[in-house]
Amino acid sequence: MGRPKQERAVQTREAILRAAAEVFDEYGYAGASVNRILERAGTTAGAMYFHFKSKEGLARAVMGAQPQTIVPLLDSQGLQRLVDITMIWSFQLQRDPLLRAGVRLATEQSGLQDATSYVEWAQIMADCLVVASDKGELQAGVDPQETAEFVVEACTGMQIYSSVTTGRQDLPERVVRMWHLLLPGIAVPAVVARTEVSPSRVRLPEHAAD
Amino acid sequence: MGRPKQERAVQTREAILRAAAEVFDEYGYAGASVNRILERAGTTAGAMYFHFKSKEGLARAVMGAQPQTIVPLLDSQGLQRLVDITMIWSFQLQRDPLLRAGVRLATEQSGLQDATSYVEWAQIMADCLVVASDKGELQAGVDPQETAEFVVEACTGMQIYSSVTTGRQDLPERVVRMWHLLLPGIAVPAVVARTEVSPSRVRLPEHAAD
Numbered sequence: 001m002g003r004p005k006q007e008r009a010v011q012t013r014e015a016i017l018r019a020a021a022e023v024f025d026e027y028g029y030a031g032a033s034v035n036r037i038l039e040r041a042g043t044t045a046g047a048m049y050f051h052f053k054s055k056e057g058l059a060r061a062v063m064g065a066q067p068q069t070i071v072p073l074l075d076s077q078g079l080q081r082l083v084d085i086t087m088i089w090s091f092q093l094q095r096d097p098l099l100r101a102g103v104r105l106a107t108e109q110s111g112l113q114d115a116t117s118y119v120e121w122a123q124i125m126a127d128c129l130v131v132a133s134d135k136g137e138l139q140a141g142v143d144p145q146e147t148a149e150f151v152v153e154a155c156t157g158m159q160i161y162s163s164v165t166t167g168r169q170d171l172p173e174r175v176v177r178m179w180h181l182l183l184p185g186i187a188v189p190a191v192v193a194r195t196e197v198s199p200s201r202v203r204l205p206e207h208a209a210d
Numbered sequence: 211m212g213r214p215k216q217e218r219a220v221q222t223r224e225a226i227l228r229a230a231a232e233v234f235d236e237y238g239y240a241g242a243s244v245n246r247i248l249e250r251a252g253t254t255a256g257a258m259y260f261h262f263k264s265k266e267g268l269a270r271a272v273m274g275a276q277p278q279t280i281v282p283l284l285d286s287q288g289l290q291r292l293v294d295i296t297m298i299w300s301f302q303l304q305r306d307p308l309l310r311a312g313v314r315l316a317t318e319q320s321g322l323q324d325a326t327s328y329v330e331w332a333q334i335m336a337d338c339l340v341v342a343s344d345k346g347e348l349q350a351g352v353d354p355q356e357t358a359e360f361v362v363e364a365c366t367g368m369q370i371y372s373s374v375t376t377g378r379q380d381l382p383e384r385v386v387r388m389w390h391l392l393l394p395g396i397a398v399p400a401v402v403a404r405t406e407v408s409p410s411r412v413r414l415p416e417h418a419a420d
Contacts, residue, residue, distance in 0.1 A: 107370060
């Protein structure tokens with residue numbers, strides 16, 4: 001028993017997390033007040049502190065939630081999966097406040113900035129590249145970990161560049177260009193030829209926040 | 211005549227710019243006060259406002275000064291020049307407050323952030339790639355402008371990744387890895403083979419700030 005209560009708790013936590021993401025996305029870490037987050041979530045300070053210890057704890061949860069906005073949407077393996085992660089990311093960053101806030105908090109040079117979300121993304125991508133390596137998709141000498149870190153770096157800078165020049169409108173296009181430049185140095189020719197790098201691969205579900 | 215006076219003005223401007231860079235590097239844009247900058251520069255508000263209209267004007271000058279910390283140190287052409295820019299940048303970012311502050315101001319999502327310094331870097335890099343293209347160094351279909359923008363994006367994210375994981379200690383190494391991944395997709399094989407990607411190419415002058 002007690003299931004409905006537990007479900008409500010999960011829903012409340014999610015509502016607070018989404019509200020916090022919207023406020024962090026709009027105002028940054030320093031500019032986001034707990035009161036504004038509570039107002040946006042339509043909840044009480046007690047409920048918030050039950051789930052998150054502090055504004056910092058809330059911000060860390062938002063940063064840590066980035067992968068959950070993308071990973072459940074994947075159904076490919078190996079190098080194609082890595083390409084799909086970056087492609088879906090480029091679309092979700094235009095529409096999902098949870099991902100957008102996570103990225104803003106992680107790139108701001110506030111006291112909050114640490115390596116966690118970068119290292120987590122690199123791990124997720126390295127896992128794809130280890131599978132790719134086992135499947136014989138990679139060229140000899142390509143290191144999954146180093147390559148994964150480079151893709152995280154490139155995506156991090158790419159979203160900043162796209163953000164300041166086009167408000168992220170051309171982000172998917174920039175991801176496509178990255179893969180056209182990178183694939184020949186990473187994959188064996190047959191895999192370069194068959195890997196699909198196209199926005200049309202991405203089918204995003206209708207989103208609660210829309 | 212009047213040359214010495216003009217020289218003193220140039221020196222004062224440079225001293226204010228360097229002091230501002232140190233303060234912006236340490237405190238970010240919002241945290242940097244004009245008083246602290248004046249104290250650091252050992253100059254008066256009058257002298258500062260003679261050269262820069264406002265704190266914002268000063269910050270924009272710092273952001274715009276990034277290339278002058280690198281470009282005068284180059285003596286190569288084409289693709290090698292592009293590689294050298296990124297290699298020297300990775301070392302200067304560890305030791306030149308003017309470059310470091312420019313990068314911090316350009317990546318902070320403050321009201322100040324705009325596309326100028328990104329677009330300027332992309333232009334400097336695209337110029338190298340146009341020369342490379344004229345010299346037959348690039349593979350067919352490689353677009354100088356798009357490739358230059360991708361290198362700016364990758365370097366932007368790379369310095370953040372390196373900063374949060376190793377305090378920028380491994381930045382030169384990450385630049386080397388980038389070129390090993392990128393060159394095969396950009397350059398013709400003979401140029402891939404002869405392009406030097408090594409920290410030992412870089413000979414930095416003794417620096418005034420050291």
